[in-house]
Amino acid sequence: MFSSRTSWNFSANDLTKKKAELFQNGRAILDLTETNPTKSGFSFPFTEILSSLSHSENIFYSPNPKGNLQARETICNYYTARNISVSPEQIILTSSSSEAYSLLFRLLCNVGDEVLIPKPSYPLFEYLAEINDVQTKYYHLEYDGSWKIDVENIKENISEKTKAIILVNPNNPTGSFVSNEEREKIFSIAYQKSISIIEDEVFADFRFQILARSAGGLDFRLHKPPSSNHKPLTFLLNGISKTLALPQMKLGWIVIDGDDELQREAIARLEILADTFLSVNTPIQNALPELLLFRKEIQEQILLRIKSNYDLLQRIMFNSQCSILNGEGGWSGIIQIPKIVSDEQFAIKLLQQENVFVHPGHFFDFEKDGYIIVSLLPQKEIFEEGIMRLKKFVEENFN
Numbered sequence: 001m002f003s004s005r006t007s008w009n010f011s012a013n014d015l016t017k018k019k020a021e022l023f024q025n026g027r028a029i030l031d032l033t034e035t036n037p038t039k040s041g042f043s044f045p046f047t048e049i050l051s052s053l054s055h056s057e058n059i060f061y062s063p064n065p066k067g068n069l070q071a072r073e074t075i076c077n078y079y080t081a082r083n084i085s086v087s088p089e090q091i092i093l094t095s096s097s098s099e100a101y102s103l104l105f106r107l108l109c110n111v112g113d114e115v116l117i118p119k120p121s122y123p124l125f126e127y128l129a130e131i132n133d134v135q136t137k138y139y140h141l142e143y144d145g146s147w148k149i150d151v152e153n154i155k156e157n158i159s160e161k162t163k164a165i166i167l168v169n170p171n172n173p174t175g176s177f178v179s180n181e182e183r184e185k186i187f188s189i190a191y192q193k194s195i196s197i198i199e200d201e202v203f204a205d206f207r208f209q210i211l212a213r214s215a216g217g218l219d220f221r222l223h224k225p226p227s228s229n230h231k232p233l234t235f236l237l238n239g240i241s242k243t244l245a246l247p248q249m250k251l252g253w254i255v256i257d258g259d260d261e262l263q264r265e266a267i268a269r270l271e272i273l274a275d276t277f278l279s280v281n282t283p284i285q286n287a288l289p290e291l292l293l294f295r296k297e298i299q300e301q302i303l304l305r306i307k308s309n310y311d312l313l314q315r316i317m318f319n320s321q322c323s324i325l326n327g328e329g330g331w332s333g334i335i336q337i338p339k340i341v342s343d344e345q346f347a348i349k350l351l352q353q354e355n356v357f358v359h360p361g362h363f364f365d366f367e368k369d370g371y372i373i374v375s376l377l378p379q380k381e382i383f384e385e386g387i388m389r390l391k392k393f394v395e396e397n398f399n
């Protein structure tokens, strides 16, 4: 009765089963995978956030497939603060960046067409591609003290069917930003081959260094536009699930850029795709101008947390059998562990012995064992205790 694209394996993996079992037995688990910012003990301006949703205009339905103009103008101001010039005409609102991916796959790909995605990265893109009948091919990020995109690998993996290269900037969980040099090369390849770029920058505002350099001052000069006029068709994805740490509010956006004619055509087609669903609710669109005023206040708290947890991670693991891979930002940390058992077995044993929950590297498509991933969002007490237990666990079991 069902489509083959939904014939998933529903059985839980061993790690998830173990977690559920321990939880049922009443064990208090330190969850170092928690990336839900609404459950991480931040003190956001809750009253103001809630009152922004009671705009008197919310009672009227005035659908606009691109999203309401004021909300789009507010997003332009967000980019102006980052020294990026964007017009409201280039923006389409979506209910999330995940939905934005779906619309873009519908826009760009026929059944069986391909998109290139980074490896390692967040395990979302394959599902989004699969449910839109799109094939994924990987390109590698290599680590040699810092993460670099293997641009040659991108070239090797381009085929007649490739419709888009997905850049995740910064990537999750590596926390690595796309360098200007990488951007120049990849944009040039995409332009020559008439392939679009989908640039996911949902974590762009969370760069560790900014805090160190300017004590919380936010500097948003992330994008150096490609120096040539030969711009590929580009779709920039972002949203308030990370930018304002409000995933429950469901608002994302796409900024469309590139050669004038292609850009116009892409916007016209996307407008009809968006019009088919009109999925972005009115209250959040009306609230956006007010909500974005809290960006600095919200982001400063998160930046402080991720930076101090990252520092803590490095300090605790200094001179241990584990090392921390260098990241530049984002909400995750990568810990290199002794490669004696598989990452999955390591995570299960750690959970069983120390009640600490982490993600094995393969969850994020690490090809080799020897890595676990932790979220940098948990409150200090939880994070510090969890990492101390992890260190003790490694000392006791892998010496």
Ligand SMILES: Cc1ncc(COP(=O)(O)O)c(C=O)c1O
Pocket: 096, 097, 098, 099, 122, 124, 168, 171, 172, 200, 202, 238, 239, 241, 242, 247, 252
């Ligand atoms: C890199 C990246 N892009 C997109 C998303 C999805 O974000 P949204 O909540 O806007 O759908 C995630 C989720 O964590 C992510 O890590």
